Amino acid sequence: MSIAQPQQPTTGDEPRRPTVADHIVDRLASWGVRHYYGYPGDGINGMTAALQRREDTRFVQVRHEETAGFAASAHVKYGGGPIGAALVTSGPGAVHLLNGLYDAKLDHQPVVALVGQTGLTAQGGGYYQEVDLLSLYKDVAGFLAQLDDPSQVRHLVDRACRTALSDRTVAVLVLPNDVQDEKAVLDPPHAHGYYATSNAPSTRPTVPAEDDLRAAADVLRGGEKVAMLVGQGALGAEAEVAAIAARLGACVATGLLGLAAVDQREPWVTGPLGLLGTTPSSYLMQHCDRLLIVGSNTPYSEFYPPEGRPAVQIDIQGSQMGLRYPTQVNLTGDAGPTLRALDALLADHVAPTAWREDIAGRTASWRTGQLEVAQQAAEPVNPQLTLTELDARLPDDAMVAVDCGTVTAWYARHLHVRPGMLASLSGTLLSMGGAMPYGIAAKFAHPDRPLFALLGDGAMQMNGVNELITVAKYWKEWADPRFAVLVLNNRDLAFVSWEQRSAEGTPKFDASQDVPDVDYAAWARSLGLHGVRVDDPSQVGPAWDAALAADRPMVIDAVVDPAELMIPPQFTRDQAVKTAMSVIRGDSDWRGILRRGIPAAAATLLPHRG
Known part of the structure; x- marks a missing residue:
């Protein structure tokens, strides 16, 4: 020292x-x-x-x-x-x-x-x-x-x-x-105990060894029902992901951080995997006969295929291999060049078609059901409607920042992110309060692109109201001033409430989960930004139109139904029984649970004509 x-x-x-x-x-x-x-x-x-x-x-x-x-x-x-x-x-x-x-x-x-x-x-x-x-x-x-x-x-x-x-x-x-404040030693002495180091970045392995690639190709070649799980490690390799999926006749589920690696509108893309994911993604994993994981370590182990399905994993970090599923071949390398090399070895493979047709039908049915549930009446606004209305208007160059809570589920199910867009969230820590700082960083990275921050009112009160001051401080510097903040104002820490009901069988703890009703739109206006309060379904679409046409950041304070039920893709009997027990034990919103739970469950779980 x-x-x-x-x-x-x-x-x-x-x-x-x-x-x-x-x-x-x-x-x-x-x-x-x-x-x-x-x-x-x-x-x-x-x-x-x-x-x-x-x-x-x-x-x-x-x-x-x-x-x-x-x-x-x-x-x-x-x-x-x-x-x-x-x-x-x-x-x-x-x-x-x-x-x-x-x-x-x-x-x-x-x-x-x-x-x-x-x-x-x-x-x-x-x-x-x-x-x-x-x-x-x-x-x-x-x-x-x-x-x-x-x-x-x-x-x-x-x-x-x-x-x-x-x-x-x-x-x-x-x-x-x-x-x-000491004077820098720019040239340390060439002597024992001193270092003169390099600032040249280290190279990394981009393509695995040929023998390993051939082993992976052999595993995948035998599949008639190939599933792919794609995560953030595949971002930047969108063309290669689509090409290998077509080569194998595979269908693709994604981690929440990897949504933009594939076009979520494609019939062979089932959407996110996991508790907040989709029913067709769950079906895809449970019924596949081969699994290819690309740049993903989605932690929900119960949503992976039953053990014993041959599997290959690609990741830039060898230490991340085989942590979620017992893979047969692990390929350490960049997703893009590794997938190109693998695709070349499978050039003679004839892709099956029945699997994609089956999954496409199930995916279309799911999407129809989700549109139906978003249109169902709520008191006063269905939160899912706010996302479906944005989805219909989302620009090709959109950037999306998402917070933790029920808003994450509605984002995962209703926003069809596609290559060219940028979308992210606190994916593994799942911390509340991430959307606003994510949005701010996105705008400094790309000030010429529109940003959409999606928050619940709990996250908005945690740090969103403060970081809106940061937005007000800097927005005039951005070439595209649009920074649209959606606040799902349901006066409830809704995801915690639903976890308490479905996992513990206990009523909502009002002292723990109720949050104050704040006029977020008025707060935005006090900062010189735009703000609108939405408390009727007919106002949702026009509010997004206004945000897209705005000459400055805008807050949409959407007063939504706290009783809106997030039905998991694997809604178990135990979860149903415990939710019913919370009603029997005197949940303060038991009427809302019955009012929204039954129609939401029917629209989510029953088949629909796609």
Whole structure:
């Protein structure tokens, strides 16, 4: 550990030597980092001063450090750069950041977090805001180090970026505030204990070995009913996914993070898999005879095929193979070139047709039923209608940011995302409060594209109302000012209520789940944005038309029915019995459960003519 020495006075004629903070910013720029999401504080004054001195980087001031973590993760997801960056101060700022970083870790996004710390001279003395950050970040970080000496700056930044990119994880650099202002050691001595490192990105395996590809082709060639599960690892390989699916006569289900890897309107695409997914996706997995997983680790193990079906998995990270299903062949490589190589080996394969016809019929039936349930009467507005009306209007260049809750289910079932669009959410952490920071990051990545943020009122109250201030701060800079925020205002933490009923058999706990009725549209207008309150089904379509034509961001405060029931694709007898028990035990909304549950279940579970 070194102690910062007093700086000697200089004359105005001497060139300014870059500080440690300057060198961090310079070195991160060489790795492609141009945006920093964060909130200032005296623990990072050296870093913010360095950013102020550099014209080709941007500090985006959000309202809370948790948002900075979410935005850094989303910056990569929406193609804003190879690495996301968060910059926060010491103590409480560092603690606040943690949740957003877990989103990046669990969804395998490369993020570098720069976290201020108490100065070296005061550490261990119980100074203001002194927190043991190395212990705090030990679990979330794939690489974690404190920068104690100027000679470390180059190799620690390089290793942080290389680890974040290679392992697709979070790297954290803890920066004591006195070290940030020390003069940088640009050329460490060529001596024992010092490092001169490289900022050239590491290559990675793009195509597996020929023998492994042939083994995978042999497994898939014998299938008459091939299912594919496609996730975020297939984004950018949309043409290759469609080509291999056609070659195999396969049908495709997707993880929530991989919706844009295929055209969700295609008859052979069944939609998302899992608790919030579709009935045809569940059928696809239960009745297939071969499985090809491409860039997905969807955690719902009960929705995978019964054990014993031959399976192949493709992923850029070998450590992610076979975690959800006992695969026979695991191919480590990029989805696009690996699928092209696999397709070439299957060039003589004759694809069966009966399987696709069967699945297409079931998928059409499901889609008809979902349109029917969205049109059913509710009190006052059916939340599913808000998504079907958006789906009919969604521009080809749309970006979508989705929060956690029942809105996730309606998004998964009603929004037919397609290649060319960008859509994401906190996929594995499933944290509330992700949609607004995701939307903000998406707009900084692509300011010329429209953004649609989909939230429940719980998430809007958690951080959405605050981050709408961030939108108001920056929207005039965006080439396309459209930032449409849909708030499903049902005055209830509805997903929690339904989980309590169907999993525990207990009535809704009003003291826990009721949330205040807030006029979100009026809040938007108070910030100089547009806002409209929708409390009648006839207003839904015109509200979306207004948002699409707006000259600034707009909030749609949709007053929707809290009793709208999300029917799982595998709605078990146990779930039905426990939901009934919650009614018998005096659920405060028992009338709504009966009013909406029966017609929603019929429209979801019974077959329809597609």
